[in-house]
Amino acid sequence: MNFIFKNYKCYIVFFITFFFIFGMKTPIGSLAQILTALLCFLGFFFYGKRLLKSSKPFFYIVLFLIYDFVICGLWGAYSGVYDFSILITKTNVILSVVATYILSIYFSENYNKKDFFVFLSSIFFIQSLIVLAMLLNPTFSDFIMTYTKDSALTERMLDSYSGARGLGLADSAAFGFSVVMALFVLLTFYSYKKNYIGGIYFLLVISLGLIASISAGRVSLLGVFAGLFFWALYLNRTKILRLIFLTFISLVFILSYLISIRNSVIEPAALSVLYNYSMEPIFNYIDYGELRSSSTDILQKMYFPLSEKQLLIGDAKYMDGNAYYMRTDAGYMRFTLFYGAINSIIFYFAFAFFLLFVYFKLNSQDEKKLVLLIGVLSFLLHYKGEIILFAVSYNKLLLLVIFYLYLYNSKDNLIKKGSGI
Incomplete structure (x- = not known):
């Protein structure tokens, strides 16, 4: 951890990476977009030759995203709908991929694997601390939300969740x-398994991170399941059963305690709302015999029958006024409604091919398993919302890890080849 903050340069890198991934409102726009533009500019200045001789994964993914951008534009025009709103996010994604690759070059040249993953865990830890502080201190929360978030978004969250989300x-x-936090959770499990971080630090980060992640959204728990599954891959049958047993016992004790304080007064109010929000599926099971939540009820309604035309080629519509087309924000449904199942499958295949290409270039079996789990997690999260090569913050973190592993392994291979190993 000392390496992460050993000088002012490390603090600058931390600031850039933190806000490049998460972003923040400023008077001149999102800090994430400002840093994306800055990284692209500085990258061409400092790493111009590296970019001209870019790695195959970077070249492939940028080329595919440009192809996809053209398809979206042509499809919107050819259909006569002229809905080009999706191109805004597509442009942001392309620029973000370039900026992320530039950042990954810097990390691959200046950070070994342990330092890189400890660095990422520190970002997760700091963000989790901020969320927890906002939960416990309404004044601090109001200050942060007033100056860093869109006013309409802040008002909606306050009305719906009283400062808990x-x-x-x-x-x-x-x-x-929440999806970014889910990926951070998986990376934290990976870092501990690789002995990049110690047990006490892991428990601290995961404990705070879980509270912060659930505050962001319950879907972030998929990151926990992915992390536990990653651990299970290294255990024999006896140890897997032991892990399942210990996990089950821990859940029983934790849930028993949380259920026992159901009728207690919890202060501050935001913490009380978070408690009820996180326990909603459990309380519904106790009261009605159904393990469900308002989110799962809404998500089920987001998937509905489509016509043959919609299923095959879509409607070329992304927005309907200020709302999503057909009022659904589920990932697979959104993509299908815009350009049909055929183009959607091509899109998903391209993403899977990109991950598999990197997978076969890595030397470490641990890293290969991580890449596969990141892919599986992405497809699972996409069921709820648009994730795959679309959610900008999530893909910045995903691609930062993937590009870094590829570039660092390539550098290692060149060193070994040069030394005759």
């Missing part, structure tokens, strides 16, 4: 924030 230093207040 929409916290943290980030552009996104709900789903977009």
Whole structure:
């Protein structure tokens, strides 16, 4: 951890990476977009030759995203709908990929693997501390939200969740924030398994991170399941059963305690709302015999039958006024409604191919498993919202890890080849 903050340069890198991933409102726009533009400019200045001789994964993913951008534009025009609103996010994604690659070059040249993953865990830890502080201190929460978030978003979150959600230093207040936290949780499990971080630090980060992640959204718990599954891959049958047993016992004790304080007065109010929000599925099971929540009820309604035309080629519509087309924000449904199942499958295949290409270039079996789990997690999260090569913050973190592993392994291979190993 000392390496992470050993001089002023490390603090600058931390600041840039933190807000490049999470973003923050400023008078001149999102800090994430400002840093994206800055990284692209500085990258071409400092790493111009590296970019001209870019790695195959970077070249492939940028080329595909440009192709996808053109398809979206042509499809919107050819259909006669002229809905080009999706191109705004597509442009942001392309620029973010370039900026992320530039940042990954810097990390691959200046950070070994341990320092890199400890660095990421420190970002997760600091963000989690900020969320927890906002939960416990309404005054601090109001101050942060007033100066760092969109006023309409802040008002909506306060009306719906009384300050229990929409916290943290980030552009996104709900789903977009929660999926980034889910990926951070998985990376923290990976870091501990690789002995990059110690047991006490791991427990501290995961404990705070879980509270912060659930505040962002319950879907972030998928990161916990992915992390536990990653651990299970290294255990024999006896140890897997032991892990399942210990996890089950821990859940029983934790849930028993949380259920026992159901009728207690919890202060501050934001913490009380978070408690009820996080326990909603459990309380519904106790009261009605159904393990469900308002979110799952809404999500089920987001998937509905489509016509043959919609299923095959979509409607070329992304927005309907200020709302999503057909009022659904589920990932697979959104993509299908815009350009149909055929183009959607091509899109998903391209993402999977990108991950598999990197997978086969890595030397470490641990890193290969991490890449596969990141892919599986992405496809699972996409069921709830647009994630795959679309959610900007999530893909910045994902691609930062993937590009870093690829570049660092490539550098290692060149060193070994040069030394005759």
